[in-house]
Amino acid sequence: MKAKPARAPILLARSILQERNLEMKELGLQDMTKATLKQLVTEMAQQMQVQRDEELMKCIQSTVMQVQGDYEKISSVMGSLLDDSHQQQCPGLK
Numbered sequence: 001m002k003a004k005p006a007r008a009p010i011l012l013a014r015s016i017l018q019e020r021n022l023e024m025k026e027l028g029l030q031d032m033t034k035a036t037l038k039q040l041v042t043e044m045a046q047q048m049q050v051q052r053d054e055e056l057m058k059c060i061q062s063t064v065m066q067v068q069g070d071y072e073k074i075s076s077v078m079g080s081l082l083d084d085s086h087q088q089q090c091p092g093l094k
């Protein structure tokens with residue numbers, strides 16, 4: 001009659017294998033979670049940068065419009081001053 005192998009070492013080996021498999025799954029989930037979080041953080045940072053860029057662009061556009069308005073006012077005043085100066089130099093042209 002052939003001797004049967006002891007069941008305890010086989011059960012222990014199965015238990016160890018199951019634990020290792022569970023640990024590997026947990027590590028895989030942790031890696032996936034880390035990768036997902038990293039991707040979300042990257043996307044949020046990019047979105048925030050776009051928002052900052054848009055706000056900065058609006059501010060720049062507003063400043064440009066203000067400078068253009070100031071330029072038009074200054075140009076008008078300069079034209080009036082030049083006309084007044086020219087009329088003072090040549091009083092008969094009124």
